[in-house]
Amino acid sequence: MEAEHPPLRHEGGDSHGQAGLLSCAQCRSRKLKCDRKRPICGRCVKQNETCSYPGLRQRALGRRKTVRDLEERIALSVDPGVPGLLRQPANQLIDLGIFEQLPSWDVIDQLTALYFQNIHAGAPTLHQATYTAALRLPPHMRPPMCLQYIVMASAAATSETYRHLSEPFYQRARVYAEADELKGPGETLTTVGHAQSWCLISAYECHVYAIFTRASTSLCRGVRIAQMLKLHQLDVQAPEPLPSALPPPRNWIEAEERRQTWWVVFLADRFLTSTTGWPSLVDERHIKTNLPSSEESFTAGIANDPPILLSNGLQELEQGRGAQLSPLAIRILAVNELLHALDHSANHSTASGTDDTQNGLYWRRHREIDTNLTTLTLLLPERLHLARNPRSLDAILIHICTNMATIQLHRTALALLRRGTPVNHLNNDTMIAQSEARLLPAAAGVLAVFRAAGDDGVGTAIRNPLLSFAAYMAASVFLEDCSRVSLVGPGGQDRSGRRRQSEESLDYLARILVFFGRSSSLVRANAFQLAADMKRSGYDASMMDKVLDQVGTLGGATSEIRVSGSKPMLFCPALTQTSTAGPAEGSTFGLQGASDSWGHGGGNLGFDAPFHGNSVAGPSGTGRGVALSMLQYGAPEGLFLQLGANPESFLL
Template sequence: MPSPDEAVSDGYFNDLSQQLPDQPNQQQPPKSKRRGYVKELEARLAQVETLLNTHAGVEMPLNAIDQSVVTGDDLPDFGGIDPDQGRLMQEMRVGQSPPAADNSIPATRQPSMSETYDSQQPVFWEGDLKSPSWLTSLYFERVHPSAPILHRPRFLISMQNTSPFLRPRLSLQYAVWTLAASSHPKYEDMVDTLYRRARHYLERDEMSGVGEKMINLATVQAWQCIAAYEFKMMYFPRAWLSTGRTSRLALMMGLHRVDGPNIDVKQCLPPPKDWIEKEERRRLFWMSFAGDRYASIGTGWPMSIDETDICTDLPASDEAFDAGTPEPSISLKEALTPGGADSLSSFGSVGVISALFGRNLLHLHRNTPDQNDGDINGIFWKRHRQMDGIILSLLLGLPESLRLPLAVSDPKVVFMNMCIHTSVICLHQAAIFKVEKYQLPSKLATESKMRCLTAAAEISSLMKMSSHLDMAQANPFMAFSLYVAARVFVQYLKSRPRDDTARGSLHFLLSALQAMKKTNPLAESFIAQLDVDLEVAGLDELRSLRVRAARAAQAQAAETMQCPYEGQDGRRPTFGDSGLAQHSNPKTSRGGNHPSGGNFPPEIAELMAQPPQGNFKGIFPVRMNIASDTSTAHTSPQTLGSSDADMVDLGNSGVMGEFGDNGEFSVENNLLQ
């Protein structure tokens, strides 16, 4: 006797051999009632077939799962998926057309609509139906504050919609859940599976037809989330390609011309329905623009988006976007004029600083035929002074809403302020390099060294102001700013090793990176590079227990580790040691990256987690406090018996300095004498 599910299969009632035999002792139901029931089912099945043939592969809601066919054996192991196996492709039969109905005795029943879509979902939906909603809430709590590219009210409403055409695309859902799960230790076992599912749906859309299913905002948003996750996890080759996909899709859909004139170019998207959708396009473009700049400044590789092609205004305030209240916007050109920063929003400021990073990269890497770096009146030095003036004008013109400590609770504002000082360091480190190379007047190098040291001290001070915040909400690329500032202190301490204030600031930045790596693995790459800088500079005592305990493991790791990307030299691609920061690298006696790439055995990693020891002044170590139920993770500053004088750093102590005859820079701090 067939099961109830088989009773509704296509062709069952058309096959008389499958009908129940007449039972003389049982009263048969009225024929008219049964005949009408069959016709109703046939009509419904015809509608299903029509829908499948018309919208093959259309994404269905999560609650459209045929639970009768989802068994424990069919469900994937949610703890992880072997990348060498094709299980992920086999367990999702999305977009396949159903087999043709046969009037003969069916060997197997025809898949239902939900089966052909995505009948085999991750196991936590079977046992814990609240997990998807928890991951969505976690995304808006920890990831969204630093990258608000989704309209939260509309996204949450669409997630609850039962219509398959009104729900977010599965690729976007999985990308959102991937970033959310990576920000909390409770869901760390799910991250890899969610990440692979997200990429599978994105690649499926790309290979469907001629690629027409990619032409939507959700696909760009999903690739943006995937690129951010891959950079965060140090999947640098994948991250570079995912960033390129994001920026190219944004350009293809005309997101760089949201507020521009209507010109005769291919239009892939219809006009926005309302101001919210228009603002969402702006935010998505500027986030992809920022990702394009971040990827290039850490590698020195070319950027995809040309700033001169942009005709999209900077994003409005988060409050106006969430409420759907139209708000005037300004262009990037207007924001960089004197007084233009007064109208900047917190998210708009991130777009501005990303543009400055891009200009700085072009300044350093795109030489002109008539460029004469040895002439202080040449093109290079004219661009240098122009860039320096723009940065100073922006820094002085920031409104109070974009300054710390007033806006310390906004991770975008914290990140933007750090990036401004990071751009100062990168600009003037290159100037110092040119002065030394072409033997220009030492006054230029003296001024640039002072600017670098002051900017590094400001970054340390800003980090101290915001160290009480949840590091999971911070922009992953904030670790780059800490890394660049730490390198300045390493250079300074090579000539002034007894300066306790500089030691304290450097030690604090190292502690902040150690705390940040627990929710942002990208910080580990910078820590590994700083370890080499400290060793070459003769500052082994600042390398902390982390390196002293792992020194024996480094030699073993260098012999056994093989990089899948760079031949057999045991190195892995790094981020930040080239590009804008290439001139901030302390002079070393050997080339290459950290031999171990920052990966150590578990027993060594346990020693790394211990707080560093040292009798230094001005130390504010940051530690990660994780509750017993691992439900929250946040950082909090702790002082180790520091006096008021000990807490003074270069950022607020009125630093006085000078360069001696030997070219060494010395700092005089009256408060510490």
């Protein structure tokens, strides 16, 4: 053990002779001049202190540095979240509101470029030139730290090189965003940058972890900040009683960035509401912000697009002016109609009573939504036709949303009509025929998206929560067609061709759900539900065995799939086996390099942006229940319905 006092070094010469040259210990400790009188110096006499003279000349060497001391100092200077990054000293960074050293400019630039290459198309909130330039401004003029970190985290999740930075950067983004909430009375929190940050944080939580509960609460913050900033009423004509906290925009780019931010928040709310079934946070009746301009205009900073409100968007399509609407604007219209169809299906009880007024209102709304979906399907601008642009993100999402809405709307109608619910002034058989005629083309439209993705893109597409459920919905339509349609129709009509086509389509969708369910809990849940439907209908009982084998391979047990009396939710991580360790080793928003015996391969089709990417980590296992059968009754409030039903309804 080391001595408490520093060691003494002996100088040459007689110790007694040298002692006379030394000052007393008291004067030496205070660095005062000593007259060196013996036995007591003059200063100690005045101060009435004990005077002592050392017997040896000494020189302090200081305490020896040990290996442990050096290790502790290094540990304090290294950021545990990011290997290779050192913390800056306690005060320079904290004064700027930064808690640790940022990555090198080379890393920041590469991640920022990756963000605009891979993520921006799905959530076009940031103006690339403006944001990139702002990173070089003085620290107090840069984008909020939470925004910088979630941009880099989202980009890192799409890169093999930087994936290890994704999780710590996401955590830092949350830390900074939550820290800003505690600063001041709200001026730090309520900025466009913070609305953008929470929206991107929500997207990351949804698609990287598949934790919809956390994603929803994060989005709530983004929606409320956007509303406090009056982003939903940027183009209102009459002045509002509560002014916005934002200063007037400095130029058109800044004004359009605010519009883009609002509509991305709107899209996120609609997608998450459609997925989970929770109530929407945004009432479209309050929106007085023009639909976003095209990406070309936004990038160039030139206002080429006419101002159009959400309420007038479908009218522009009906009147043949669809070219004036940007692809993002039409995507907004399609997602909005999907939510309308889901909400309308959830209100099916108004059509089952004896009140003719309610009954009439229900079917009138049914026809209105159906007309809107037809408009979106038939009057799309040529650049959004899936056949011409099979890899256009906007074209893909528009076709998925409109076809899913059509399936949901007419499946609910058929369930009501076959149950004998009357339709005012119309024949039930006529309505049944009309709805049946709309289902197969809608299912074929969903199938076309996956076929257009090709072998390289189907693995990426199927992991999108929205597209994953779309695959199940379309497969259930083909299964119902196979079960209901006989080989010989009225008058000896040969229906073998139609049935064979439905069987082939069902087989294609079932196989990709089973295969890609190995690495995604959401896909796996849809595969299990389809298997349960197929077994119940008597079409293919072996499908269930394939799914159960898959669960066993992943370490699950059959008992975990059996249904209990409770109703857990797939998107509630507390009720499933959840990984919180971040993205899995070697995982990405896309599935790279994987292929199966049917030739379904991985790749990157551009689905890896927020709200159209894959979930590659998060809940594992299949959960503790399965969704109610769409064949039994099709009117879920959300795409991922509450899981669970009566145990006797499943043939396990």
